Amino acid sequence: MPSLQLQEAAAVDEAVSSMMSLLGAAMSSEKKGSAAAAAEQRVEWLRSQLIGKDAEFDTPFGRRLLTYADHTASGRSLRYIEDYLLNEVLPFYGNTHTEDSHVGSKTTRLVHKAARYVKRCMGGGAGDALLFCGAGTTAAIRRLQEVIGVAAPSAAPLRARLAAGLRREERWVVFVGPYEHHSNLLSWRQSLAEVVEVGVDGDGLVDVAALRRALASPRYADRPMLGSFSACSNVTGIAVDTRELARVLHQHGAFACFDFAASGPYLKIDMKSGEVDGYDAVFLSPHKFVGGPGTPGILLMNKSLYRLNSQPPSMCGGGTVAYVNGFNEEDTLYYDDIEEREDAGTPPIVQKIRASLAFWVKEYIGYETMELHERVYSEMAMKRLVDNPNIKVLGNTTVDRLPIFSFLIYPPVEDSLFLRVEPGCYNSLENKTNKRLPLHGRFVTKLLNDLFGIQARGGCACAGPYGHILLDVNNELSLRIRSAILEGYSGLKPGWTRLSFAYYLSKEEFKFILSAIEFIAAYGHRFLPLYKFDWITGNWTFREQAIKYHVLREELSLATSVQYAENIKSRIAKNLDKKPEPNHMRFETYLENARKIARSLPNINQQIVSIPKGVDPDMVLFHI
Numbered sequence: 001m002p003s004l005q006l007q008e009a010a011a012v013d014e015a016v017s018s019m020m021s022l023l024g025a026a027m028s029s030e031k032k033g034s035a036a037a038a039a040e041q042r043v044e045w046l047r048s049q050l051i052g053k054d055a056e057f058d059t060p061f062g063r064r065l066l067t068y069a070d071h072t073a074s075g076r077s078l079r080y081i082e083d084y085l086l087n088e089v090l091p092f093y094g095n096t097h098t099e100d101s102h103v104g105s106k107t108t109r110l111v112h113k114a115a116r117y118v119k120r121c122m123g124g125g126a127g128d129a130l131l132f133c134g135a136g137t138t139a140a141i142r143r144l145q146e147v148i149g150v151a152a153p154s155a156a157p158l159r160a161r162l163a164a165g166l167r168r169e170e171r172w173v174v175f176v177g178p179y180e181h182h183s184n185l186l187s188w189r190q191s192l193a194e195v196v197e198v199g200v201d202g203d204g205l206v207d208v209a210a211l212r213r214a215l216a217s218p219r220y221a222d223r224p225m226l227g228s229f230s231a232c233s234n235v236t237g238i239a240v241d242t243r244e245l246a247r248v249l250h251q252h253g254a255f256a257c258f259d260f261a262a263s264g265p266y267l268k269i270d271m272k273s274g275e276v277d278g279y280d281a282v283f284l285s286p287h288k289f290v291g292g293p294g295t296p297g298i299l300l301m302n303k304s305l306y307r308l309n310s311q312p313p314s315m316c317g318g319g320t321v322a323y324v325n326g327f328n329e330e331d332t333l334y335y336d337d338i339e340e341r342e343d344a345g346t347p348p349i350v351q352k353i354r355a356s357l358a359f360w361v362k363e364y365i366g367y368e369t370m371e372l373h374e375r376v377y378s379e380m381a382m383k384r385l386v387d388n389p390n391i392k393v394l395g396n397t398t399v400d401r402l403p404i405f406s407f408l409i410y411p412p413v414e415d416s417l418f419l420r421v422e423p424g425c426y427n428s429l430e431n432k433t434n435k436r437l438p439l440h441g442r443f444v445t446k447l448l449n450d451l452f453g454i455q456a457r458g459g460c461a462c463a464g465p466y467g468h469i470l471l472d473v474n475n476e477l478s479l480r481i482r483s484a485i486l487e488g489y490s491g492l493k494p495g496w497t498r499l500s501f502a503y504y505l506s507k508e509e510f511k512f513i514l515s516a517i518e519f520i521a522a523y524g525h526r527f528l529p530l531y532k533f534d535w536i537t538g539n540w541t542f543r544e545q546a547i548k549y550h551v552l553r554e555e556l557s558l559a560t561s562v563q564y565a566e567n568i569k570s571r572i573a574k575n576l577d578k579k580p581e582p583n584h585m586r587f588e589t590y591l592e593n594a595r596k597i598a599r600s601l602p603n604i605n606q607q608i609v610s611i612p613k614g615v616d617p618d619m620v621l622f623h624i
Contacts, residue, residue: 001364012513039369044291046365046504051077057453060530060542061593065586069499069513071288072234072262072404073457076421078291081357096221107181111349114356115339119549121359122282123270123611124300129338132296132352136285137261138183140299144257145313147342148172148226149307150191163192173220177206177240178469179233182462184259184283188228196220201470204396206240215252216577225254226280234265235461235470235498236395237378237404239263241276250276255305257281263402265289266374266503268367273302280305286355289362289503295355306338317344328441365503373503378403378509381501384514390521391440394470394496403501406461406470407517408438411525411623434609436587439524440622441495443531446540447499447524451594452587453517456499459538467494473620480619489612491538512587519591523598524622530601557592 047053047282053068094103096111120129135141145151150172152159163171171192176185178200188195191344196214200209206229215225227249246256251287251476254277260269264284272278280302286295313320313334320341323333335341342446362370377403385391385407392408395401413436442458449455468478471494501510531540609624611617 002255028419035460039366042365043261043369043373043504046078047079047506048440049080050080050290050504051082059450059453060544061451061568061597062534063526064590065583067452067454067512067587069501069505070455070457071265071290071500071502072461072498073288075265075288075290075292075358077293077572078361081291081354081361083355085350085354089350090160090279093349095509096349107349111347111352114353117356118298118352118359119300121269121363122284122300123250123272124296125271125273127303128271128273129301129303129306129342130353131299131301131339131342132348133299134297134579136183136287136297137181137259137283138187138297140283140285140297141183141187143299143314143342144301144305145187145191145193145284147301147306148443150174152190152315154190159190159192166192169222171223173223173225175214175225175227175229175249177229179206179230179235179240179259179463180228181234181259181464182464182617183261184230185229185465187225193226199466203399204469205238206245208244211245211395212248212252214249215254225249226257227254228259229260230262231260231267232394232402232404233463233466234262234404235406235466235496236534237262237402237500238395238399239267239402242279244277246277255280255302257283257301259283261288262404265292265362266402271300286358289358290502292355292358295349295358296356303338309336313341313344315342320344327388328355337456370392370503374403377501377503377505381405381514382508385517388518388521389433391517404498405500406496406498408441409444409517409521409524410436410438412522428558437621437623439519439520439528440533440538440540440624441497442538443528443533443622444497444520444524446531447520447527448516449457449500450542451519451597452512452590454499454513454516456497458497459495459497460493461498467496468495480616484615487614489535489615491533491535492615492619492621493538506583508584508587512584512591515587515591516594519594519598523601527603528624535615 030554052066053564056063057066060065073201089107092103092106094101096104096108098104099108100318107149115130115132119128119150122130124130127271130365131140131143133143140152167576173196174191174197175198176188177198185195185197198211198214199207201209212228214220227245229240229242229245231242240258242256242258258279258281260267260282261284264286265288269284271282273280281296282300283297285302286292286298289295308314312332316334321334322344323331325331381403382393382397382401382405385393385405386397390410390412392410394406394408440458447457467473473481473494481492481494499513501513505513510551530543531542533540611620611624
């Protein structure tokens with residue numbers, strides 16, 4: 001591991017100083033002296049290896065340093081891992097399934113070693129099978145459905161006939177939770193299983209009491225049962241007590257399966273297979289790990305779940321058979337080992353090795369270090385965001401959460417655009433119920449990108465049913481929105497803005513992201529006239545022509561023009577011998593430029609906003 005030099009910390013505001021003091025105090029209590037310094041040095045090394053840490057891109061407001069805050073969607077690549085693959089793996093790369101050539105033998109050993117390491121990191125044992133599947137959790141869940149015999153064709157009539165042909169005691173019952181990603185809900189709905197959806201309790205957590213009642217229902221007696229729950233919401237970061245759920249499921253004779261896609265990159269996964277609070281299956285998307293882009297999905301399952309031992313594997317192909325002839329299908333002999341017989345064709349060789357390296361980085365950094373950093377970031381961010389009257393953080397804000405934040409931003413009442421309503425037009429601040437409306441989640445995401453270079457995500461985060469709960473969308477409104485979408489108006493879908501604070505973010509990045517959110521909470525609505533909303537797609541596009549009609553067009557043009565960016569490039573070119581400006585100074589420049597632009601944008605008293613004919617204004621749940 002390379003020796004590291006810690007960068008000198010720049011002066012930061014009181015909140016971030018407080019945060020770092022808390023971090024230092026916590027670390028001194030948990031890891032004394034050199035151990036704490038070594039832990040911080042490992043995190044600094046990780047930051048130095050991030051590919052794209054100095055990347056820049058052009059926006060309507062000038063060139064911006066890319067600041068990544070979309071870790072829940074996908075992790076960032078690491079130079080250390082890519083260099084290892086380039087220098088140690090790819091020069092000797094060859095197809096597996098042979099020991100007779102050097103490249104075949106070496107690659108086969110590397111792949112087997114990678115799989116064993118990943119399995120060990122997840123607490124898997126001899127009674128478990130590790131399968132690499134597709135590109136993420138979606139494929140891993142599908143593979144489980146295939147090996148337990150509930151996967152079905154997409155054609156609804158055929159699926160219905162197959163389900164009707166099952167005896168009652170043969171048909172699986174699958175219990176899912178309220179936080180499920182679409183991958184862990186829709187795929188079960190489209191299977192041969194009967195799906196039971198468990199809601200939230202009064203605190204917005206998984207309703208364990210309702211799960212107990214459902215499991216004990218006579219309707220499901222003497223039938224195979226399985227629970228498939230998210231270990232953590234990818235929307236709110238609320239973690240599920242997987243051990244408690246596993247105990248409840250096992251006490252009622254059900255298998256316990258968990259989707260660790262959102263929390264797997266940060267929390268320790270210990271299968272504990274066979275124990276009352278252990279897991280029977282774990283789904284994982286290593287591409288969400290730092291260093292993980294380009295890895296396959298992972299399914300680690302107890303072998304007792306596998307129902308194809310006396311049948312062909314879920315996918316037949318090369319590498320799964322010991323013997324096959326050309327005259328009798330029944331003579332075919334498939335391998336007995338589940339991991340071997342379920343790895344048809346050329347395996348994802350480099351992808352498996354990359355996954356093992358991503359797990360190695362996770363183990364190298366250490367769980368205490370990750371948990372400490374993320375706890376501090378989560379607490380500090382929660383306090384600042386919740387205390388802001390123009391920001392609503394979704395979900396229960398008083399329980400332990402990973403630093404995943406989905407939020408709504410409302411224009412300040414004292415600085416709002418109270419708009420005049422005319423035929424064919426819409427008052428975008430309030431609807432007929434006088435309910436204060438937030439900015440569109442994707443508009444906020446666009447401003448974070450264009451003004452600050454911050455990469456976040458707008459929408460519903462592929463968790464539509466949970467979104468209905470969080471946004472209090474009742475059945476009637478939901479069906480009306482569905483009808484509008486059928487008419488082509490996908491832009492009407494409600495949603496939010498989501499970002500996350502990974503443990504390896506620097507304190508300067510953390511402070512900058514929070515300041516950018518607070519800026520948009522104060523001034524984001526003033527930028528609405530500069531963007532065009534597409535009711536069909538939900539996209540927000542910068543209007544270059546809007547500058548012409550601005551009362552302070554010269555000032556705004558200066559801040560947004562290409563020439564402004566070129567002037568900066570020219571100044572940089574003249575000072576090539578100087579060190580690049582520190583990131584924290586660039587962040588402050590972005591914030592100051594945004595403030596100047598916001599001040600130049602007038603607080604418009606009247607603005608007419610047209611909506612498409614046939615769209616009920618009461619269905620527009622956001623400020624436009």
